[in-house]
Amino acid sequence: MVWRLRQSPEVEKIWCAPGNGGIEEYAECVPVDAGDVGALVSLAERLRPDLTIVGPEAPLVAGIRNKFECRGMRLVGPSQRDARLEGSKIYAKQFMDRYDIPTPTLYGDFESPIEAIRALDAVDWPVVVKADGLCAGKGVLVAETRAEAETFIRRLMQKHELGAGGSRVLLEHALKGDELSFIVLTDGRSFLPMAPTRDHKRVFDGDRGPNTGGMGAYTMDGMLTPKYESMIVKDIVCPTIAGLSEEGIPYTGFLYFGLMLTASGPMVLEYNCRLGDPETQPIMMRMNFDLAVAFDAVASRTLDRIKPAWKPGASVCVVMASGGYPGTFETGKKITGLGEAERLPDVAVFHAGTKREGDSVVTNGGRVLGVTASAESLSRAVYKAYEAVGKIHFDGAHCRTDIGVKGDLQKRMVAEAPRV
Numbered sequence: 001m002v003w004r005l006r007q008s009p010e011v012e013k014i015w016c017a018p019g020n021g022g023i024e025e026y027a028e029c030v031p032v033d034a035g036d037v038g039a040l041v042s043l044a045e046r047l048r049p050d051l052t053i054v055g056p057e058a059p060l061v062a063g064i065r066n067k068f069e070c071r072g073m074r075l076v077g078p079s080q081r082d083a084r085l086e087g088s089k090i091y092a093k094q095f096m097d098r099y100d101i102p103t104p105t106l107y108g109d110f111e112s113p114i115e116a117i118r119a120l121d122a123v124d125w126p127v128v129v130k131a132d133g134l135c136a137g138k139g140v141l142v143a144e145t146r147a148e149a150e151t152f153i154r155r156l157m158q159k160h161e162l163g164a165g166g167s168r169v170l171l172e173h174a175l176k177g178d179e180l181s182f183i184v185l186t187d188g189r190s191f192l193p194m195a196p197t198r199d200h201k202r203v204f205d206g207d208r209g210p211n212t213g214g215m216g217a218y219t220m221d222g223m224l225t226p227k228y229e230s231m232i233v234k235d236i237v238c239p240t241i242a243g244l245s246e247e248g249i250p251y252t253g254f255l256y257f258g259l260m261l262t263a264s265g266p267m268v269l270e271y272n273c274r275l276g277d278p279e280t281q282p283i284m285m286r287m288n289f290d291l292a293v294a295f296d297a298v299a300s301r302t303l304d305r306i307k308p309a310w311k312p313g314a315s316v317c318v319v320m321a322s323g324g325y326p327g328t329f330e331t332g333k334k335i336t337g338l339g340e341a342e343r344l345p346d347v348a349v350f351h352a353g354t355k356r357e358g359d360s361v362v363t364n365g366g367r368v369l370g371v372t373a374s375a376e377s378l379s380r381a382v383y384k385a386y387e388a389v390g391k392i393h394f395d396g397a398h399c400r401t402d403i404g405v406k407g408d409l410q411k412r413m414v415a416e417a418p419r420v
Contacts, residue, residue: 001053001275001291002026003348004284008292015047021361022351037062044073051076051299054253057134060273061087065252074299077253078273082244085255085271089132090170092271099243101236102267104128104260105173113157116169117150128172131156133165137201137213138326140270142174177262179269180223181279182232184257185294186241188250190304192294193233195219195286197279198407203326205402212326213367214278216403219286220314220378223407232259232266240271252298281350281372282315315374316381316404318389322353323396325366333363333394341388347373349388363394378407 002019005011006026017040019029032039035058044052052068054060054077063080077083084091096103107123109132110116120127129152131139139162143149149171156166181199184191197219203209224232236257244251256272256279275283284291288309297303322329335354338361342349350372353365369392373384382404389399 001055001280001284003350004287004291005053005295008290010290010292010296013049015043015049017043020351020364021354021356022349024356034059035062037064037067040064041067041071044068045071048073050074051295053077053295055274057083057086057272057274060253061134076295076298078244078251078255079249081248082251083273085244086273087134089130089270090168093170095240095243096268099239101239101243102265104175104267104269107171107173109168109170111168113153116153116157116171119171120146120149123171124173126174128174129153129156130170130172131162131166132168132170133163135162135165138162138211139165140211175260175262175267175269177260180259180261180266181217181276182237182257182259183275183279183283184237184241184255185253185298185303186255187252187298187301187303188241188245189301191237191241191255192303192306192308193229193237194254194275194283195310196223196229197276197282198223199276199279200400200403203321203400205400210326212321214276214319215321215400216316216318217276217278217282218314218316218378218381218404218407219279219282220381220407221312228261228266232257236266236268250301277352278317278319278367278370281317281348281370282374285315285348285372285374286311286313311374313374313376314378314381314404315372316378316385317350317370317372318385318399318403319352319367320369320371320389320392320394320397320399321367322363322365323398325398329366330396331363331365332357333396335361335363335368335392335394337392340391341371344373344384344388344391346375347371347384347388349392368394368397378404 014027016027017030017032052075060083065077068075090109126144129141141152155161181197183194199217200215201211254275258270259266288311294306350370352367355364371388375381
């Protein structure tokens with residue numbers, strides 16, 4: 001977002017809290033804990049920005065918008081009440097039930113691991129096990145067997161491997177279909193749909209291994225048929241925004257719909273109250289309108305005046321991660337080749353878990369870089385992204401080698417299908 005905002009002629013100055021080794025090129029980074037709402041409020045009172053944009057979910061769930069508004073400061077992001085759509089999967093299911101929003105069947109929600117394990121006797125397999133709270137994208141498992149489900153439940157509820165977010169779980173019917181991330185920017189009345197994207201959650205090629213925060217994503221022309229997009233807007237987006245306005249103050253900011261496109265229509269797997277990562281990277285590469293102006297319109301409740309435009313073609317993000325991610329990993333590994341990669345045409349290297357040490361950039365997290373490229377076709381964008389990945393090196397680096405492959409295959413199958 002900082003990269004895109006920096007391109008706006010309307011933007012004079014950007015502060016980013018806390019930022020990272022790459023954001024330093026575009027903004028003044030301020031060392032503050034992004035989860036410390038009190039410190040963020042104090043920072044904003046000192047800096048007095050015209051507008052604050054919230055990226056991660058934790059400060060939204062902690063009520064940062066409420067605290068800004070009561071001090072007369074403008075902020076784009078949902079209220080603490082509305083952020084519960086992401087902060088609690090159980091609350092989100094109840095919300096969808098109230099407004100008849102299509103979602104998988106819920107077998108039950110549980111505060112006791114014994115009750116959750118006992119409930120496995122009455123489910124259809126495979127089954128989806130979800131942590132209720134925030135778990136950095138790692139709190140969901142599609143379990144094929146009882147043993148797999150029971151192990152995950154014990155990891156969440158007894159070993160607390162993912163923290164407080166796993167203290168309650170829900171069991172949900174597993175759907176068949178293609179997942180899709182459909183994200184809108186809204187001022188509580190009107191909304192702008194972002195380019196639809198598809199994430200790759202599993203850590204290894206072929207969708208194998210444990211879930212991560214996302215190992216790569218892509219967007220391209222034609223990802224949704226007009227019929228499907230109409231169904232998503234009519235049956236999911238509009239009822240969600242209307243329901244939020246009915247129950248509280250108008251929702252402002254990004255609203256993320258994690259969907260499964262099934263034979264009977266789209267269904268909501270989850271809500272996020274923010275942009276998705278790594279979906280944001282390819283979205284920003286294709287965006288062809290002024291994001292800063294759109295954010296200002298959200299804060300002013302005039303979003304209906306903004307006309308979005310998207311560059312034709314496709315864009316792809318490949319995540320380069322630390323060795324061992326999403327498990328334990330080491331940090332402080334020197335990263336080389338960034339300049340060579342960024343000099344390639346239509347390539348941007350977005351930093352995630354990095355920091356600067358003198359003249360060097362080193363790893364500082366699990367997901368380190370989002371290497372992103374755009375092109376006239378998905379296959380060409382994939383080629384460019386992996387060409388850039390090949391120029392970047394750090395000890396233990398790993399990435400999936402099949403980001404976008406399914407999308408390219410599906411597009412070619414449609415193009416080559418016999419016409420009846």
